[in-house]
Amino acid sequence: MQKLLVSTALFFSCFANATGGTVMDQQSKIVFSFKNVSHETAQGELNQCQGIAMGTHSQVASTSGSGVRGAAKGAAAGAAAGAISGGSGSDGAKIGAAVGLIGGRLAKRGEAAQSVQANEDMYATVLRNCMIDKHYVPYN
Known part of the structure; x- marks a missing residue:
């Protein structure tokens, strides 16, 4: 009986210290x-x-353009187009600006x-390469 307990304890201690997984x-x-x-x-x-x-991800994100700049450029272009196209004075410019703003x-x-x-692609690439460098194997 004592041998059985010792064998069982040894089995479970080896199992508890097992390494590997995902x-x-x-x-x-x-x-x-x-x-x-x-x-x-x-x-x-x-x-x-x-x-x-994440450090790489945030550096790439911080270099992307501002949405406000794109909308402002669109509004300015639309206003100019509205004024040039013969819209009635400032009303044509206002309508052009609104259309340009939406387009921008x-x-x-x-x-x-x-x-x-x-x-997201950059994050995944950097993460995958880092883990491969540490000898982990990516499944996907």
């Missing part, structure tokens, strides 16, 4: 497999790589969507 980045949904380290170590290294990727905002939204996607 960790997942919630933002990019990339899953990384690991061996020979604990889950806590893998999660810590994932956190480090997330910090690096719509164009800026398209650019913003592309910028967001580019930032």
